Amino acid sequence: MVTGKINHTEILSVAEAGLSKTKQIYQDRTRRVKELKAEGKKVIGYLDIYPVLEMLTALDLVPYRILGDMREPITKADTCLPTVVCPFLRSVMDLGLKGKYNFLDGVVMAHGCEVSEKTAHIWRTYLNPSYAHFIDTPHTTHAAAQRQHKELLKDFKRTLESFTGKELSIEKLKEAIKIHNEQRALVRELYDLKKPDPPLISGVETLQVMVALASLPVAEGNELLRQVISEVKQRKDGPAKKPARLLVWGSIIDDIALIDMMESIGADVVMDDTVLGSRAYFSPVALTADPLDGLAHRYLVELKSPRTFRETVLSETKRKDYMTDLENRFGYLKDYAREWKVNGVILQALRYCDIHGYEVPGLKDYLASIGLPSIYLEHDYSEAALAQLRTRVQAFLEVIS
Amino acid sequence: MADGEKKRAINRLKTMYPLRALVDGMYERAVEASKEGKPVAWCMVNWWGGDAVLRAMEVAAIYPEDYGAVCAAFGTAPTYLAQSDSDGFPSHMCGYARNCLGYAARMKDLGEIPPEAPMGGMPKPTLLLSSGYFCDTRYKWFQALGRYLDAPVWVLEMPHPGVKESRMEGVREHNIKFLVEELREFIAFLENLLGKKMDRDRLAEIIDDTIEMNRVWHEVNELRKARPCPMHSRDFWSSMPASLYMAADPKVTADLYRQMYDEAKSMVDNHIGAVEEEKYRLAFAELPPWHSLGFFNQLAERGWNFVIESWAYHPPKPIDLSKVSDPLERVANLTYQYFSGYFEDAFNTGDWWGYFAHPYLEFVREYQCDGIMLHPLLTCRTATNHLMVVQDQLMTKLKVPSLIIEGDIVDLNLFDPADALRKAETFEETMSHYQKVRKEAGLAW
Numbered sequence: 056m057v058t059g060k061i062n063h064t065e066i067l068s069v070a071e072a073g074l075s076k077t078k079q080i081y082q083d084r085t086r087r088v089k090e091l092k093a094e095g096k097k098v099i100g101y102l103d104i105y106p107v108l109e110m111l112t113a114l115d116l117v118p119y120r121i122l123g124d125m126r127e128p129i130t131k132a133d134t135c136l137p138t139v140v141c142p143f144l145r146s147v148m149d150l151g152l153k154g155k156y157n158f159l160d161g162v163v164m165a166h167g168c169e170v171s172e173k174t175a176h177i178w179r180t181y182l183n184p185s186y187a188h189f190i191d192t193p194h195t196t197h198a199a200a201q202r203q204h205k206e207l208l209k210d211f212k213r214t215l216e217s218f219t220g221k222e223l224s225i226e227k228l229k230e231a232i233k234i235h236n237e238q239r240a241l242v243r244e245l246y247d248l249k250k251p252d253p254p255l256i257s258g259v260e261t262l263q264v265m266v267a268l269a270s271l272p273v274a275e276g277n278e279l280l281r282q283v284i285s286e287v288k289q290r291k292d293g294p295a296k297k298p299a300r301l302l303v304w305g306s307i308i309d310d311i312a313l314i315d316m317m318e319s320i321g322a323d324v325v326m327d328d329t330v331l332g333s334r335a336y337f338s339p340v341a342l343t344a345d346p347l348d349g350l351a352h353r354y355l356v357e358l359k360s361p362r363t364f365r366e367t368v369l370s371e372t373k374r375k376d377y378m379t380d381l382e383n384r385f386g387y388l389k390d391y392a393r394e395w396k397v398n399g400v401i402l403q404a405l406r407y408c409d410i411h412g413y414e415v416p417g418l419k420d421y422l423a424s425i426g427l428p429s430i431y432l433e434h435d436y437s438e439a440a441l442a443q444l445r446t447r448v449q450a451f452l453e454v455i456s
Numbered sequence: 457m458a459d460g461e462k463k464r465a466i467n468r469l470k471t472m473y474p475l476r477a478l479v480d481g482m483y484e485r486a487v488e489a490s491k492e493g494k495p496v497a498w499c500m501v502n503w504w505g506g507d508a509v510l511r512a513m514e515v516a517a518i519y520p521e522d523y524g525a526v527c528a529a530f531g532t533a534p535t536y537l538a539q540s541d542s543d544g545f546p547s548h549m550c551g552y553a554r555n556c557l558g559y560a561a562r563m564k565d566l567g568e569i570p571p572e573a574p575m576g577g578m579p580k581p582t583l584l585l586s587s588g589y590f591c592d593t594r595y596k597w598f599q600a601l602g603r604y605l606d607a608p609v610w611v612l613e614m615p616h617p618g619v620k621e622s623r624m625e626g627v628r629e630h631n632i633k634f635l636v637e638e639l640r641e642f643i644a645f646l647e648n649l650l651g652k653k654m655d656r657d658r659l660a661e662i663i664d665d666t667i668e669m670n671r672v673w674h675e676v677n678e679l680r681k682a683r684p685c686p687m688h689s690r691d692f693w694s695s696m697p698a699s700l701y702m703a704a705d706p707k708v709t710a711d712l713y714r715q716m717y718d719e720a721k722s723m724v725d726n727h728i729g730a731v732e733e734e735k736y737r738l739a740f741a742e743l744p745p746w747h748s749l750g751f752f753n754q755l756a757e758r759g760w761n762f763v764i765e766s767w768a769y770h771p772p773k774p775i776d777l778s779k780v781s782d783p784l785e786r787v788a789n790l791t792y793q794y795f796s797g798y799f800e801d802a803f804n805t806g807d808w809w810g811y812f813a814h815p816y817l818e819f820v821r822e823y824q825c826d827g828i829m830l831h832p833l834l835t836c837r838t839a840t841n842h843l844m845v846v847q848d849q850l851m852t853k854l855k856v857p858s859l860i861i862e863g864d865i866v867d868l869n870l871f872d873p874a875d876a877l878r879k880a881e882t883f884e885e886t887m888s889h890y891q892k893v894r895k896e897a898g899l900a901w
Contacts, residue, residue, distance in 0.1 A: 134848070137832055137840050139548075166616065169592045173812070173841045176619060180809035180845075191616045194588035194595060199637035200613050206630040210621055364588075364595050364611045373649055374606040407548055407837065413596035416544040417603055433546060 073286035074260060076279065080267040081311075087271055088119050089158055097160040097219070102147065102174065103167030104335045104358060105192045107208060107350050111163070112273055113231035114219050120269035121156060122309040122331075123147045125436045135177050140170045141407050142436035143307055148174060151182050161186025161218065163211070166194075168362055168410050186218045195364045196356045205351040212347075228346040234273050235340065241280040242268075242336040248287050249325045250395055253296040256287045258303070258314040258324025265331050266309060294323055298456035302326040302388065302397040304418070306405040312438055316445050317401065321452050326395040328388060334360060359387055362410045381421040388418075389425050399455040400429040401448070405436055428455050465756035467723075467730050471716040472691045478704045478712065479697040482518055483526075483575040489516035490579035495650055498578065498607070499585040499701075500594045503791040504666050505639050505784070506585050506612045507702035512659035513646055517585075518578050519701040520559075524552030527559070528746040528866040530574035536562065537867060545600070551835045551866030553597035560604035581607045583649060585642075589614035589795070590768075591838040610645050613638045617792065618799045618811035628792070635788035660783040665706035667790055670771035672713040673699050677770060679720045680763050681823050684729025686720045689740050689762035690752055691730070696769050735759030736887050739820050739828040741766045741846060742839035745863045745871045755880055764823040766839075767815035773797040813845040820856050824901035826887040830860045834870050855893045859883045 080087065088098045099111050100121045108118045123146030132149035150156060161184050164175035172189070179187045190207050193200035212223050245264065248255040264283055268276040287293065299322035307330050308314065314324050328334055338357035343349035355363065367380040391397065400422055404411035415431050422429045430451040434440045490496050495515045499506065510517045527533040533551070536558030541547050545557055559578070562570045569577035584607050586598040595611045602609070615622075615631045622628065643654055676695075680687050695716065698709045723729070740762050745751065752762065772794035780786045802814035820828060828850060832840040847858040859879060863871030894901065 133844075135844055137844060139832065139834055139840055140837050169590075170837055170841065172616060173809075176809040176811065177845070179620070180807065187620075189619050189621055191619070191621070193613050193615075195611050195613055197611075197613060197638065197641055199634055199641055202637070203613070203615070203630065203634040206634075210624055210627060213624065214621075361596070362592065364586075364599060364609075366609055366611075369608050369649075373608070375602060375608050376606065377602050380602050404546070406546075409549055409592045409596060409837065412546040412549050413553075413593070413600045415546065417600060419544060420603070431544070 073279075073282040074263075077260070077263050077267045077283060080270055080279075081263040084122070084266065084270040085158060087275070088117055091117055091272070092158055092160075098158060099186070100156055100159040100162040102162070102164045103171055104330050104360070105165035105167050105354055106163040106190060107211065107354055108273070109228060109231040109235050109340065109346075109350060110208070110211060110215060110223060112235065113223055113227040114215055114221055116160075116215075116219065117272050119159065121147055121151075121162070122266070122269065122307075123436065124150060124155075125310045125312070126438060135181055136170075136174070139407055140173075141168075141405055143309075143405055144170050144174045146436060148177060148181075151178055156182075159184065161188075163188045163190070165190040166192045168408075170407075186214070188214045193355060194362070195366075201351060201355060204355045205347055208347050208351055225346060228350075229342065231273075232340045232342060232346055232349065234277065238268070238273055238277050238280065239336045239339050241277055241284065242333075244284055245280060245287075246326070246333060246395075248284065249323075252300065252396060253294050254300075254323050254325050255290075255293045256283075257294040258301075258318055258327070259311045261324075261327075262308065262311050262314055262331070265335075269331065294318075297321050297323045299323065299399055299452045300325045300395065300397050301399050301401055302328065302391055302395065303401045303403060304328040304388070305401075305403040305411050306408045307331055308403075312441060313403070313434070313444070316441055317448055320445065320449050321456065322399075322448075326391050326397055328359075328391065330360070333391075334358070360410075361414045377420075378424065381417055381424070385418055385421045388422070392425070392427055397427065399451065400427055401432060401451075402429055403432040403434065406433055463732075465731070465753040466688045466690055467728070467732075469687055469691045469695075469716060469719055469730075471712065471719045472694050475698045475709070475712050475716065476694045478709065479522065479701060480526075480575055482516075482701070482703045483523070483578060486516040486518045487569070487576045487579045495582035496579050497583050497585050498581040498598070500587040500598070501700055502585060502587045502612050503589070503614070503794050504663075504670075504702065505635065505787045505791055506587070506642060508659060508662045508666055508787055509639060509643055509646065509654065510585065511662050511702065511705070512656075513650060513652070513654050515582070515646075515650070517702065519697075520556040520578065521552050522697050522701050523559075523578055524555045524866050525746040526574050527555050528868070529749070531747070532572050532574055533747070533866045534868065535572065543603070548835060550591075550593040550597065551833070551864050553593050553600075554835075555866050556597065557600060557604070560601055564604040581605065583607050583646075584609045586611040587614060588612065589616070591836075593836075593838075608649065610642055612642055614791065614795070617796050618802075620803075620808050622796065623803055632785065632788050632792055635791060636782075636784045639784050639788065656783070662706060663783045663787045663790075665710060666702070667777060667786065669699060669706040669710040669713065670790065671774050672710050672717060673771045674774055676713055676717045676720055677764075679717070679724055682724040683737075683824070684727065684731065684734040685737065685761050685763040685823075686723035686728060686730055687763075688730035688752070688756065689744070689765050690749060692765055692769075693744060693749075699771055700769060729761060731756045731759060731761040733759050734761045736826045736884065737761055737763045737824060739764045739816065739823065739825045741816060741828060741830050741843060742768065743833065743836075743865045744831065745868075745873075746865055747868045748863075748871055748873050751873045751876060754877060758880075758884070760880070762829075763825065764819045767798045767819065770798075809842070809845055812842040813849060816846045817849055817853060820850055820854055821900075825856060826891060826901075827856060827883065828858050830858050832860065832862050834862060834864050835867065836865065839865075855890050855897055855899065857883070857886045857890050859886075
């Protein structure tokens, strides 16, 4: 079903609405998609933010984001991914090998980063899904790269049509774009609730919502967002005012533990720039005559991620100015900081995450230039490291508060 | 051999030395060019298209990836690594990149090439030519150099065609088109930056010479299938940069590879091996510990001959381009052949992950290896991701065992040669065991 309006009885088979429902989905992500699967729907797993979900929705496929589980020890993935690569992707592969994603009817993965590209192929080889597609997302916004990206989406369309036996029509795709854009607008509205001081919704609750959205068909996610927004606006027992208002930047965070730790020691996480948070939702798709044009542009050019290279316009002497380059790459964070009244930034990256690692000194330079204190945390996607991180965050909060 | 002179464990090819000198000399040539006010580019390996354009535009090209190996071999890398670490770049990142970032930081502080820089150092660049192929580091590193250099960066895009999707109808065509369009955009960028037009006839000539250079270099490596193998991996590693980095005019390089072919052919005809008594034939994956290459001499003394290395540093398999007239299309096809030519076997067996690991099966079978040394690099995802699959497939399909020696290409502290040698001694028994197993299984070696 591709529509922005759904009947309340159609959605989740749990009684509560809003935040409590969100929490339930967070704790049992697969419940709803397994119900849908039992009804005959096909569920397609996807990794990262580069697979074009509108194309799945338009064909009545249910997109389901593949996440890791930092609370589950990695015991199987060592056979196919070494220890010196992203621990999140090792966890993802581990869960796959343990059969935790056996309910998926297929997967779509993209070149979100080098290791995710390899994970796409390893997944296909070791788990042999009945449908798998890899999108070789380019790395720049060159005109040639944008044309290539559109060609890649045409290839994706062909394999989807072959898999479903249906034609992916322009009309269906346009409808899907609208409903996904609706979700993006609702997420913006949700994040607006974090602007007041104190914020109306905590960082932990926000992350639970985002995980829930990644576990539901888009229409159901939109309905859930409406319920959450309505509930949060009305409730009287929201987060307390705290001295630190943090922006968290970096690698994926799909477990509340890290945010919970920060919020338990005197901070409100009021904004993020991560792939399960604002980075995934803040850029809408332009409605173009050929919808693939808008999709190709959004998923390559509009998504703000360090994995896509953007060169700065050169000076008159044809040299590159460092601070201009930083403004070009990170200027949106200044806007976030101003709008969400941020007074400190946590840069966090998973160990072995090159995409984010290379950004750290430059981003710290940029934040310092706009008067925002920051700290860099590196972690290995496990609960065990939290105690040490807690001490460092505590010290940082003392400085900024 | 003079009386009392110790016999070398590895017979080094005499024709290797001028090839190595060609690469070593590119740094001094770039320094000279810089002094004369000519443009200099720091480049990532880009599989010939970008190199050819730069050469046609008379830009002196040098390669910080190679310079990482140089600094490791000369012992200056620790200074640069420490500088990178203190500037806040995570220490788990690529050793080549950290070496270069540290070098650039030091050059910025001093206002000149650091005095300790080996081979004359790398002069300040006019531009940085990056690449989107293989790993994230190869464009993020050059972007991060903006902290120390005001040179613009151009990322030359390349597809990753070694996957199932690349076999779909029309995909090869749009990938080649993408490569050509990327080169055209790069040429436009370069013409604007340098304020001059490119000589397209010269470009066509360089591209033709590059195709021929790679063909000859491929033929040299084919000779290594002989028993005993005439060329050890140490000679390969010394010779490969001349092709991989386009260190000089490819016409000159092709002539040197022809001389190498003649020498290796003579050794094959006379049954002379790179190692005196070739007991074990080995493959090596991926990049070696540049700081500790003497380790291979110790293994050679035990009869270990390294006869083949990872496909990623080899030239593309020869391809007929006689029907492709446009020079950019010719070089795009050459690049694409490098990206896909080694994977045909993987495609045919539906081994999609094997697109990266599968060439080892082919190499180990064709070069009749008794074992493979896997060198997981603690700072390199690209060189490490697939090694477990390589190990698994070689044992499952060919009964060839793997020796895993962890280390790093640049960081000496991450490699323990004594421990590696102990493991190697034990591995000989394993190789001998599997020689019998393969014989019983009816395999050819």
